[in-house]
Amino acid sequence: MTGRSNEPSEIIRNRQINVCCVQETKWRGFKSRNIGNDYQLLYHGTTNKRNGVGIILDKNLKQRIINVERKSDRLIAVKLAMDNHTPFNIISPYAPQTGCTEQEKLDFWDDFDQSASLMWSDFEKFCIEKAREILGVSKGALRSAKDPSWWNDNVKELIKSKRNAFKTWQKSDLDEDRAVYRVLEGTVKSAVAQSRAAANEDFYNRLKKAENENTIYKTAHQRHRLTLDIKNNKYIRNTQGKLLKVDKDITERWKEYYEQLMNEEFLSEPIPQLPPIERPLDAIILEETRKAIAKMKYHKAVSSDQIPASPSGKN
Template sequence: MMSVPIESSSASEIHGLSSHARASPACDAQLPRLTSVRSGRGLPSQRRARLKKLVKVNLRVGTLNVGSMTGRGRELADMMRRRRVQILCVQETRWKGNKARELGDGFKLIYSGANSSGRNGVGIVLNEEMKTKVTNVNRISDRVMSLRLEIEHLVINIICAYAPQVGCDEEIKEAFWRELEHEISAMPNDERIILGSDLNAHIGRGNSELTSRIRGIWGMGDENDEGKAVADFAVAADLAILNTFFQKHDNHYLTYRSGGRTSQIDFLLCRRQHLKEVSNCKVIYGEAVVAQHKLLVIDCVIESEKSNTKKEAMPKIKWWKLKDPIMKCEFKRKVMDSIEEMNEDEWWEQSSKGMKKAGKEVVGVTSGKGPPKEKETWWWNEVVQEAIKKKKEAKKNYDRTGSEEDHEAYKRTKKIAKKEVAISKAAAMDEVYKELETREGEKKLHKIAKTRDRATKDFTHIKNIKDKEGRVLRDEEEIKERWEEYFRNLLNEENERRIFEDGAPNQGMTKGIEREEIVFVLKKMKNGKATGPDELPVEAWKAMDEVGVDL
C-alpha cells in the first residue's frame, strides 16, 4: 500500500497552526450557503442553496492481450461476467475493419481493425450497462483507439493502446507514442482518463525523484529502454502507472508468461489527480481465455452528482401476434362484442380504449424493459461449456505445477475446446440456413440483416449534442445556444419562391371518402409503423377485415 510520509513538527509549530485550524476543509459544502447561521426556509427557492446528492460509481476496468478475437468472444464475455469487469481493453484482436460486434450475454466489442497483414488491432469490450453510456468513439490506428462514456454526470475516456514490440523499427515506435500523446492532450483536464495497454516494456521496481509522482515503488524486473519511454510519457501526460502503487504478491504483478519466462508488460494508467479514486490494482490468475497474458484489473470508486432521470418501463401491446389466425379471430370477436354493448356513435368515441383493451386481453403486453439480450450465441451449449470448463481447470493445474505433463494436458483440452466451439457454431448456423430457406425464413432475412447491421454500429442512440467543430457539449447553456443556432439556420433559410397574384381556383364540392379508397389504403400501409394519438396500429384495423373497413 502507498503511504504518505509525515514530517515531524515542534510543539510550538503545532500550537501556532492550531489557531488557524478548521473543522472542515475550505472547499466543503458550507461555502455556497447564504449564511451559516440563519435558516433559508423563508427565502424564495431560487435563493436557497441546496446540497447536491452524490452517488458512488463503482467501476472495474481491465486490460488483456487476447492474441486473436477469433473464437474467443463468448468465452471473453463469460469471463467478464464472472469477474465483474464492466470495461475491458483488448489488444492484438487481429480483426480487420472498424466496427462493433455483440459477443453475447449483453457484452459488446467496439474495435479498431488490424493492418493489412492481419496483425495488431485493438478494441474495448463493454457490458450491457456501459455500452449505453458511449457518446463518442475515436479510432486512431490499429494500435490506439478511445471511447467516451458519460456515467451520471461524469465523463470518462477509455483508451486502449498496443505498443510495438522491442524489435520493431524506431519510426513505428515514435508514431505510436505520437498518436497516444496527441489523443490524450486533446482531452479536457476535467475529464477522467483510464488507459488500458500492452506497452511491451519493463518499468522495473522503485522510482526516482523525477518519476515519484507518477510511479510507485512496487513492480517486477529491471527497467529497459521501452520502460524509460513509458515513464517519460507518463510524466509528460501526468498519468499514474497504477500497477506500481499497490503492494501485492509477485504473482499479482506478472502479466505475461511464456516458456518459463515471466514479465510485467501490461499496464493500467489514470490521471494522477484521480489516483485516490482507485482502490485496487491486481492481476487475476486462473483464466484460460489466453495462454500467455493475464487479466489485469483496477477497482475505482468515483463520486458524482446523482442523476434525476429515471428510466421508466413502457409496456406495449403485442400487436404483431395478430398474424396468428386464432388470436385474430378472438380479437375480432371481443371488439364486436364491445360494439354490441353500445351504439356506433358511442363506440367510435371509445374505439381506441375498446380495441386496446381487446388487444391486451388477447395478445398480451411486453414487460417494457426493451429487447432481449443478444441471441447470437445459440452455440454456447452444455457441451461447449463443459469443454471450456475442463480447459480452465487444466490451465489452473499447469499454472500451479508448471510440469510438462500438465502442460500437455492443457494443450490437449484447449484443442478439444476449440474443436467443440467450431462444431457447435457450424451446427447452429446450419439450423439458421435451413430456416431461411423456408417461406417464413425469407421474410426474416431482411430483419436479420438489419439487426446485424445495427449491431455493428458503435452506438444505436445519439445522446449528445455537438457544436460545428464536432466537440461534444456538456454545459446546459451551450446546448441551448446550439439548438437556437440550429433552428435559426433551419427556419430562416431563404429559398426561391413563386408568388401567385391570383388565388387557387375554386374546385367546388369534393366527394367524401369511399369504401374502395379505405380498402386500397389499408393494403398499402405497412405493419410495424409508429401509431397516431389513438395508439392503434394498422395491424389492429387489418385484423378486423371487412368490419374494420365498415367502421
C-alpha cells in the same frame, strides 16, 4: 481473440471488471461485437496476423458510448457519458516494440500525445469542478439483445449438469470430482458448438428459401445493427448544442421537440375561389358509381352512407 471470444468475457465477469483494454486481437476491421455475458468489444485491426486493439465494456457502460475514435490498429479511444459529470475517456494503446520501424513508432506517439492531451484537459476540468460531488446512480440497463436460436433442451440439461458438477468439486475438493467436471465441461463446449452450427445452417437455409427480397434485406439490416458501436442513442443535445446526460433533461428536450413539431404551422397555398354554378348539378349515372366502387379498397370502414365496397367492385 479468434475462436476464444467467450473466454475473456468469463474471466472479466468472474473478476467483476467493468472495462478491459485488450491488445493483439488480430481481428481485421473496425466494428463492434458481443463476446458473451453482455460484454461488448469495440475493436480495430488492419490484418489478422498482427496488432489490433480493443476495449471491452460491460452491459451498463456500453449504453453510455457517445463517441469511438480509432486512430490506428495500435490506438483506440472511447468516450462515455456519465450521469451529472463530464464525459469519461478510455484509451487502449499498443506501443510499437522491437522490430517496428522508426516511422511507425513516431506515428504512434504522435497519435497518442494528441489523444492524451485532449483527454487530460477534460479530466483536469472534471477533477476541479466535480471532486466534491457524489457520483450518480444508473437507473438500470436497457434490454440487451441475445441470440436464442441455438438454445435447446439438450444444451440446457448439459449446462445444468456441468454447474452441479462444479459445485460438487468446489465443496469436496477431490480429484475425482474435478475429473468429472472437466469431462462435462468439454461435453458442453462440444454440444454448444454443434448447436450453434446447426442454428447457423438453418438460418442460411431460410435465407436461400426466402420468399422475397425484403426478408433478406431485413435480416442483413438486423445483423448490421449488431456490429454498430452505438446501438442505443439515449443521449441527445439541446438547442444550444450541449450534450444532455440526465434522464430528466433528456425527457424535457424530447417534450420540447414534439411540442414544436406538432404545433408548427406550415405555409400553404390559398384555396382558389371558383365561380358558382348557375345551373343544377348533373345526376350521378350508374357507370360513374361502378367506377368509384371499383377504386375503393376492401376491408375499409364505411362512410356516413354505410355502403361498403363489394368484393367484385360492382353494385
